[in-house]
Amino acid sequence: MRKDIHDYDLSRHNTFGIHATCRRYIEFSDEADLIGILASLTEADHPLFVVGGGSNILLTADYPGTVLHSAIRGIEPMPYPTSADDILVRVGSGEVWDDFVATAVSHGWYGAENLSFIPGEIGASAVQNIGAYGVEAKDIIYKVEAVEIATGSCITIPAANIGYAYRYSRFKDEWRGRYVVTHVTYRLHRRFTPHTAYGNIAAELQRLGIATPTAAQLRDVIISIRRDKLPDPAVEGNAGSFFMNPIISRAQYESLLATWPVMPHYDVDADRVKIPAGWLIEQCGWKGKSLGKAGVHSRQALVLVNRGGATGADIIHLSDTIRADVRTRFDIDIHPEVNIL
Known part of the structure; x- marks a missing residue:
């Protein structure tokens, strides 16, 4: 109803x-x-x-x-037209994202396991291009179905036409307010290839004595890591990672190494690197600190939290203050990942 x-x-x-x-x-x-x-x-x-x-x-x-x-539900597997090693899975936009990942792993459909335990629903995965631990939604999205708001027309958009980039899609920019996503179809694989190089996944697997993880074991490890470093919204309000990791030129990164020789980074391409925003924020002394009722999580500086009774303006004030400090210390701009209304 x-x-x-x-x-x-x-x-x-x-x-x-x-x-x-x-x-x-x-x-x-x-x-x-x-x-x-x-x-x-x-x-x-x-x-x-x-x-x-x-x-x-x-x-x-x-x-x-x-x-x-x-409230569109349903997880529907379909054959991939040109490869028996792959499978298409059509999912209603109202399904909970992690329920889909759990279903995929349990059925032997692989490729989404690194995105385990990300909060939210299926529709948002296609809009936000969610990502974690070296994998992004764009890596597995095959097509998106939507209704055009102005005309009521149903359309299907191949992933290649959505302009996906780091935490970006055309839905967030030129198509903002134009479509409502109804279904997302993912291309997953019947053969499991673990991706363990990002973050501390490999170290945690080694600690557990797991040399060659199954998809279920990899999912369990990622869930454990996320639970350890991210607060439960039911206890302390938050939106997960508040800021996107900035991408800077390799020349700027190498210049910063003179002052910050242990600055972590991930290569984007030959000319650019990605710097963890949480590390930048932590170096500015914000980890665990508060401004009024808004604060920075004590175990993950990338996460801003509602200490209790904070308003949106309180969170924005904290965000703006942190961004100014990072800009002053590193000459790097960090930008919110969340949608601000």
Whole structure:
């Protein structure tokens, strides 16, 4: 049954736990339902915003329009047309992301295991190009199905046309506010190849005495690592990684090494490197510190937290102060990963 609620409290739809309302909240169950909803909306119902699990948004005020939320479910495997070693899996945009990863691993569909335990829903994976431990959603997305808001038309977009880059898609830029994602189809593999070089995965596997992990073992290790360093939103409100890791020129990185010889990095290409934003923030002394009711997590400086009763403005003030400190110390700009409303 469709949910259609006016003056709706969004506290349960943002993992920062910030109290804010929207003028109208509508949950849709399939494409036909969504098309009917879009056709019925009036000018008074605008603007529109699509929310998933709320794990990548920061609410700074009440939303003056309509919030749409997908309740489209289903995980449907299909043959890959040109390779028996691969499989396509079509997933409803309202499915919980980690439930999909767990299902994939249990069925022997591989490629998503490094993305285990990322909060949020399937639709957001295609919009945000979520990533962790050396893997991004773009590596496994095959196509995205969506409804165009202005026309109600159903469209299918191949992944190659979405312009994916680090934490980026055209949905976040030129297509912002144009489409509502209904399904995402992933290309996964029947043969498992572990990716363990990123972060401290290899060290944790070695500690456990696992030389050649199964997909389930790799998933368990990643979940354990994430649980250890990331706070539970139910206990301390947060949106996971608040900042994107900055990409700088290799020349700037080599210049910084004169002052910071242990600065970590990951090669992007011959001319660019990625610097962990959490390391930069920690060097500025922010790890575990607070500004009022907003703070930096004590075990992972990349995560900003709601200490209790923080507003969106409190989180923004902390973010701006940290960004200014990083810019002053390193001449590097770091940018929020979260969507700020």
